[in-house]
Amino acid sequence: MNVKKQNIEDLVLLTIVDRDANLTKSENFKEIVFKEIESGTRKLIISFENVEYLDSSFLGALVAILKNLVPKNGRLTLIELNNDIRNLFELTRLDKIFDLKNSLDKAIEGFK
């Protein structure tokens, strides 16, 4: 899976480059983020600006990532979800669990 990493002060921004966030990529993405957490990252932003759709496998990977991060006192914010993806979070009520923000600026503000 193609993921672009950017450090913004003590935050790490991971931008998914692929259009499809699906079952062929979910395990690899989870491994990438777990390694990031293992290396000490605790403030994480994942951008979906390029992602057209997200399936149940990828949703499961995001839940696994949050389960990994929360006991380590880490925080995760998801940004730039299109209406279809946001609808999926609302349908599954995961919008109550995940921190969803419209933009990078709003996410950075939320970490302050």
Added chain:
Amino acid sequence: MNIFPIILNLDFPNDPDKIYEYTKDILSNLLEHIDLDLGYQRRIKLIVVELLTNSIKHSSEATTAIQLVIDQPHLSIHKIEKGLKIAFSSSSPQIPFENIKNVLNISFSESNKHNIQPLGAYKFKFLKPPPEDDLDITQMPEHFGLYIITLAADSFVYQYDPELGENTYTVRLNF
């Protein structure tokens, strides 16, 4: 003027990287026959993505057959696939069901549990989970495919035909 029901039979290669394209194809097919607001379009996209993803995960077939039945005021989406019947974990009641009166709690794994209502020995309906007030990330499942279909549909029914060796998943939306 359309004459209902309209039945469309479609066949899709089990290619994970084409799922969203196929989903959009299905939606385009539907929109040629009926008007659907954005809310219904989103629900249909979620359902079709998960039906096709489920086939790629669990079917050995090269393609997945989808039948759309457009009727007023319903849309039914049938996914038909050959193979063994759906398998629950060993601690769950198994198909064929002996008791079809009661709601059953079944699981596919520790984090993939569902309430179902048997409708026959080889047929059951997925039931929507009751809303929980306090969602806890540590208790959240990591398998959402059938759960998403259950939530997005007005009705989601599974049926197995032991003679034909055929699984049919039927999703219904009421307009």
